[in-house]
Amino acid sequence: MTPLVRLTSIAAPLLRDNVDTDAIIPSREMKSVSKTGLADGLFAGWRYRTPGSRDPDPAFVLNASRYAGAKILVSGANFGCGSSREHAVWALAEYGFRVVIAPSFSPIFQGNCVRNGLAPVVLPNDAVTALAMLAEAGTPVDVDLSRMTVSAGETSWSFSLEDEPRVMLMEGLDAVELTLKNRAAIQAFRAADRTARPWIYLGE
Template sequence: MIPFTVLTATAAPLIRDNIDTDAIIPSREMKSTGKTGLADGLFSAWRYLSPGGRDPDPAFVLNQPAYADARILLGGVNFGCGSSREHAVWALAEYGIRAVIAPSFAPIFAGNCTRNGIVPVVLPADAIAGIAAHGGAVTVDLPAQRVSLADGRAWPFDIGAEAKAMLLEGLDAIDLTFKHRADIAAFQAADRKARPWIYLGETKA
């Protein structure tokens, strides 16, 4: 996973409440269990003129020239609600989105973001409206936990210590567990002495 530190990029305003995972990646676009091949299906019901088609709807924000290089998405309340499908985050990541800023997130979606290199930033709705109205580049500074604009306006945001560490170091859940290899090995050695019968079938190295 690519580490996230500081990103300055265009932010596309998709400020709708309750954007669910089926809107982010409709089930008909999920043709594999892998993390790739999903970007074209991102927001396909809104992004294209017809279901299953690929003719861009010029009214949709991501199809507008001003947001062609957007790597930050501005959303509404309860972003990522609905099913727990991780494909929604995979589609965003493959498209190039590295941060989503919203007043609140569905908890499972937020967890999927941190495990796939996307920063879920919680800011008040009025702050997001101000960012959208600004229209220029937005900076998401994860070490400082701050979102800022070129005009000097800035907003702090909270993020859990574990989620922050995963994003800064580019770790997934397995990588995070491997950071405790020494503790795991020490526990196993002690447990092997305390309960040797558990390990009777184990092949010695």
């Protein structure tokens, strides 16, 4: 995965609470099990005029030209609730988002974000509202994982991430790659265990 240390981008404000994974990527849009081919289906129920069409609804935020190329999404509480489909994160990532900022996330969705290179940033409600207003005014948003800050204009907010998700995002690691950072310790354990219990390794 591509490391994410610091990102400055326009942000798309989608201030709706309880945006579930079926809204993020409707089941009818999930036509493969791969991580590709999902961007067109992102928010399809809101983004297009009729189900199954590709006729943009001009009222939806992602169809506004001023948010073209946005890599940051600002949304409401309990973002990513509903089913645990990983396709929701894949669709956001393929569209180009690297950061989602919200007052809270569904825990499963939050974990899926980290494992797929998206930063789920939690800020208080008032901070999210202020950030959305700045985004609507065209103010770029800066997200810095090294300093754990979100900034826009003259305003800055702090956020927190646990050490493991932060390392995964900043170093571009998936769960296996994170484990392999301990390769030397794993190999040392196996060598000692092979000596202590040689019968375990007879099949190798």
